[in-house]
Amino acid sequence: MVYCHCGLRAKIRTSWTALNPGRRFYSCPKQDDCGFFDWFDPPMCARAVNIIPGLLRGRNELQEANNALVHQNGRLKKLLIGSWILFLHTQNAYKTAYIKIIQDCASVNQNPKCIQ
């Protein structure tokens, strides 16, 4: 168990700096920390230090692209639902008008809208 200068159990955090990407370290758990610091993980090899930042950038770019697609997907769903509501409303309006014409034709044979 590792304790900080405050006597509290040190919290393990992850470094995302260019020199230590993904390397974990101990630090004070308080918001206004005492400055305690010690590495949890051993030093990273040079190859990992070179590769991990590029992988993180690629991952972040993919996450941003995915977020944009999720947003666009939500907009398209709303448009689709709106178009279906409009379509059904239009269909119902045509159906109502058609029924009215048929009823008019049944009651008055001289109606010009009637198809003989």
Ligand SMILES: [Zn+2]
């Ligand atoms: Zn502390």
